[in-house]
Amino acid sequence: MRRFVIRSLESAVRRGDASASSCRRFSSDSTPERKVAILGAAGGIGQPLALLMKLNPLVSSLALYDIAGTPGVAADVSHINTRAEVAGYAGDEQLGKALEGSDVVIIPAGVPRKPGMTRDDLFNINAGIVKSLCTAISKYCPNAVVNMISNPVNSTVPIASEVFKKAGTYNERRLFGVTTLDVVRAKTFYAGKAKVPVAGVNVPVVGGHAGITILPLFSQATPASNDLSDEDIKALTKRTQDGGTEVVEAKAGKGSATLSMAYAGAIFADACLKGLNGVPDVVECSFVQSSITELPFFASKVRLGKNGVEEVLGLGPLSDFEKEGLEKLKPELKASIEKGIKFAQEN
Ligand SMILES: NC(=O)C1=CN([C@@H]2O[C@H](COP(=O)(O)OP(=O)(O)OC[C@H]3O[C@@H](n4cnc5c(N)ncnc54)[C@H](O)[C@@H]3O)[C@@H](O)[C@H]2O)C=CC1
Numbered sequence: 093m094r095r096f097v098i099r100s101l102e103s104a105v106r107r108g109d110a111s112a113s114s115c116r117r118f119s120s121d122s123t124p125e126r127k128v129a130i131l132g133a134a135g136g137i138g139q140p141l142a143l144l145m146k147l148n149p150l151v152s153s154l155a156l157y158d159i160a161g162t163p164g165v166a167a168d169v170s171h172i173n174t175r176a177e178v179a180g181y182a183g184d185e186q187l188g189k190a191l192e193g194s195d196v197v198i199i200p201a202g203v204p205r206k207p208g209m210t211r212d213d214l215f216n217i218n219a220g221i222v223k224s225l226c227t228a229i230s231k232y233c234p235n236a237v238v239n240m241i242s243n244p245v246n247s248t249v250p251i252a253s254e255v256f257k258k259a260g261t262y263n264e265r266r267l268f269g270v271t272t273l274d275v276v277r278a279k280t281f282y283a284g285k286a287k288v289p290v291a292g293v294n295v296p297v298v299g300g301h302a303g304i305t306i307l308p309l310f311s312q313a314t315p316a317s318n319d320l321s322d323e324d325i326k327a328l329t330k331r332t333q334d335g336g337t338e339v340v341e342a343k344a345g346k347g348s349a350t351l352s353m354a355y356a357g358a359i360f361a362d363a364c365l366k367g368l369n370g371v372p373d374v375v376e377c378s379f380v381q382s383s384i385t386e387l388p389f390f391a392s393k394v395r396l397g398k399n400g401v402e403e404v405l406g407l408g409p410l411s412d413f414e415k416e417g418l419e420k421l422k423p424e425l426k427a428s429i430e431k432g433i434k435f436a437q438e439n
């Protein structure tokens with residue numbers, strides 16, 4: 093049988109050659125049709141994410157939805173000569189059409205932080221947005237894989253689960269909180285400190301996606317480094333936990349991470365698509381329903397497959413510093429999960 097090598101978006105982007113022509117060569121005759129919808133597609137994350145998903149050869153149809161502004165984004169992105177057919181949808185009345193037939197729905201809809209705010213400060217606005225979008229997902233594409241980017245992820249994922257449960261469409265294998273940016277940051281910061289080429293670095297990040305709930309496991313980083321002191325590991329951990337705040341402060345009121353988040357979101361969506369297409373051994377960290385700790389949702393390495401989550405992988409051996417971090421994060425993460433569940437049950 094003729095075999096096609098599908099170059100992953102990550103390796104293509106790493107090599108700096110994600111050109112339209114290199115994507116086009118791996119065309120639709122070997123890969124299934126896949127529709128991806130982005131909700132919040134006219135925003136700071138949504139626009140570059142739309143671009144990156146348009147470059148992904150696994151996508152045959154790209155639906156760009158927002159409350160406004162999507163016709164322009166869609167017209168712009170649609171001129172790129174890659175496989176995906178692009179359509180823009182704006183306003184409530186077009187949401188159903190945007191979602192119908194979607195295999196993967198990526199949600200970067202909602203407000204971002206300003207300096208001085210925590211992610212939880214976004215709860216009051218974003219909880220309602222996520223709830224209404226998830227209600228539409230359960231109506232128009234109940235079997236889609238959902239990639240939740242909107243903050244606070246530690247609460248928006250539990251909100252989504254409750255909305256889907258109420259609608260009778262919940263499948264815990266298809267709901268993911270996107271924590272890939274924490275992994276992206278941990279890899280970058282580790283490579284810089286350990287002075288190893290970043291392209292070969294791997295660092296699992298577990299827990300959740302806010303402050304101390306973000307727990308990078310540098311003891312499992314590869315390639316291992318013997319040159320890092322306990323102080324170095326502490327500093328790397330803190331920088332990874334505060335990575336979002338570093339960007340919020342640098343942007344000084346003009347929002348939070350958008351470009352690095354779009355990159356991270358594209359990596360994670362690509363992994364979901366590969367899993368759906370039956371590519372073996374696709375593993376990424378994500379915040380999912382989990383029983384590896386006593387908390388009902390937890391980020392860890394997850395094996396992706398045709399049904400979404402194939403396996404939630406364990407934490408592996410932790411250093412004493414990481415064990416301490418794990419115990420410290422649990423009360424905060426538990427409270428954020430419960431807040432999301434309570435909101436969805438009461439609204
Ligand atoms: N999971 C993660 O690692 C990260 C998450 N984020 C979060 O992503 C979210 C979006 O951030 P940005 O793109 O920078 O914000 P943005 O304000 O630039 O864009 C958000 C977009 O969502 C749209 N929107 C609002 N309500 C909507 C609705 N009901 N339906 C569809 N679209 C709607 C807005 O019109 C806007 O275009 C924020 O909550 C932010 O905190 C940001 C960075 C990293």
Ligand SMILES: O=C([O-])CC(=O)C(=O)O
Pocket residue numbers: 204205211243273335336337339340348349
């Ligand atoms: O920090 C924020 O508000 C946005 C975010 O989640 C991140 O950059 O990790």
